[in-house]
Amino acid sequence: MRRRTFLTGTLLGTAITAVPSLATANAANSARIGAAEAGTVTVGSLAELQKAIDRAVPGDRIVLADGTYTVPSAGISVSGRNGTTSAPITIVAQSRGGAVLQGERSFVLANSSNIVISGFALRQRTTLEIPASCPRIRLTRNDLNFADVTGLDWVVVRGDDAKIDRNHFHDKTTQGIFLVVDGPGSTAMAQRLTVLRNHFSDHSYGGENGGEPIRLGVSARALSSANAVVEYNLFERCDGDPETVSVKSSDNTVRYNTVRDSRGGIVLRHGNRTTVAGNHLLGGGEGVRLYGNDHLVVNNYFGALTGRALVVGSGTTRDHHAGETTDERRGNDACDRAVIAHNTFVGNTRTLSGESRTYEPSDVVVADNILVSGSGTLVDLPQGSGFLWQGNILWGAAADGTLPNAGYRRVDPKLRLDTDGVHRLSADSPAIDTATLTSPAVTEDLDGHARAGARDVGADEYSTAAPVRRPLTTADVGPNAA
Structure with missing residues (x-):
């Protein structure tokens, strides 16, 4: 199907000021027809951009020329535009970060789907929202550095199947969250969000609450399933809150992320059935904190944290449930x-x-972990009811602490420090082939190597092969990531 032809101001001006030869005109017409069929148009002003968006059909690619643009207060409207899953409507900067959008707001989305917004430097003063009426919106390869306004949350997602990938969120000193995930109404959650290969850095707000890089939900939405996946993201110097990834909904996956030199950790603050797997938490404050039911915490590496590496939380209530008061749900x-x-x-x-x-944790399995420290106490956990300890290895000058009489052994795991800062098993480690847990299945390790047959204790399955996954660096994330 032939796409419509968009005339930019530059092309129109050329047509008025020059009368080309027949051959030149035919060549120009052929080029324009080819561009129309490909669905690509380059525009050089916000007025042209708005016209192109208003006419866009599935598969169109609208390119904004590099430059700094002051967006009118109404924003750039993307309303009633619907691509398809195989042919989205793409709005892209000519070069990554080359088109700078400043002003009160940038893109204002409504009643649209399958839209890709890519490569912009966003410098706005209000929230960029993906509303519930806009499913399958993708924000990719953008540089986000909004105005440093107290209480401003930068991106809020309420629409289903959004994808936030390869962006850089950076430099905030005031209260406010880089990325918030909510949903329609007061209790539902946006479904199936993907947060992939983003770089979150330099949030220096000094308060005690409200400065998270990511918040998945809020207390009123805690029992709603979101099925979000937060993976392969790098968090650096994220000091705005004790929670770097704050999970306040159910049925999410937080995996393969690196949290480095940050005050906050991964906190399952509200909700149930979330998996925390294969993350590196390095040289910061908090590690992982758990509340709620039926979580899986597996294959994570906790190194040189100055706060609490892993907290098995107690409660002001046994279980959250429908019909709670607002104050009860916040507990x-x-x-x-x-x-x-x-x-x-x-x-x-x-x-x-x-x-x-008041309410101690219960029926928790602590199995096949390696705990090593040269000082302090390895375990300072009041014994709740029904805990199962098995197969753990403890080592170092630190005291054992409040452990039962079984479920662990004190033996040198013979860890070696690799160049990426991760301690892995040596060939003669007593952790090799001595894991005890049979369910749930753990089919690979922290490095992405398969766990076959008898499994090894700890996050690393001994291998001479290079790791498939390592702690992330800036080269792995952000606008220029693969």
Whole structure:
């Protein structure tokens, strides 16, 4: 199908000021027809951009020339535009970061779907929202550095099947969150969000709450399933909140991320059935904190954290439930039936700890982990009911702490420090082939190597092969990532 032809101001001006020869005109017409069939148009002003968006059909690619643009207060409207999953409508900067959008707002989305917004430097003063009426919106390869306004959340997602990938969110000193995920109404969650290969850096707000890089939900939405996947993201110097990834919804996956030199950690603050797998938490403050039920924490590496590496949380209530008051829902839900397995803890100030609220955690499995530290106490966890300890290895000058009489052995795991800062098993480690847990299945390790046959204790399955996954660096994430 032949696409419509968009005339930019530059082409129109050329047509008025020059009368080409017949051959030149035919060549120009052929070029324009080819461009129309390909669905690509380059525009050089916001007025032209708006006209192109208003006419866009599935498969069109609208390119904004590099430059700095002051967006009118109404924003750039993307309303009633619908691509398809195989032929989205793409709005893209000519070069990554080359088109700078400044002003009150940038793109304003409504009643649209399958839209890609790519490559812009966004410098706006209000929230960029993906509303519930806009499913399958993708924000990719953008540089986000909004005005440093107190309380401003930068991107808020309410639409289903959004993808936020390869962006850089950076430099905020005031209260406010880089990326918020909510949903329609007051209790539902946006479904199936993907947050992939983003770089979150330099949030220096000094308060105690409201400065997270990512918040998945809010207390009123805690029991709603989101099925979000947050993976392969790098968090650096994210000090605006004790929670770097704050999960306040159910049925999410947080995996393969690196949190480096940051105050906050991965906190399952509200909700149930979330998996935290294959993350590197390095040289910062907090590690992982658990509330709610039926979580899986597996294959994570905790290195040189100055706060609490892993907290099995107690609660002001046993379980959150429908019909709670607002104050009840804001309280902590005791951690029940979590599985904490195949993690490695090295050199943390506080390795495994608990809390002292009314309701203690219960029926938690702590299995096949390696805990190593040269000082302090490895386990400072009040013994809730029904805990199962098995197959763990403890080592170092740190005291064992509040462990049962079984479920661990004190033996040198013979870890070697690799050039990427991760301690892995040596060939003669007693952790090799000695894991005890049979369910749930753990089919690979922290590095992405298969766990076949008898599994090894800790996050690393011994291998002479190079890791498939390592701690992420800036080359792995952000606008120029693969």
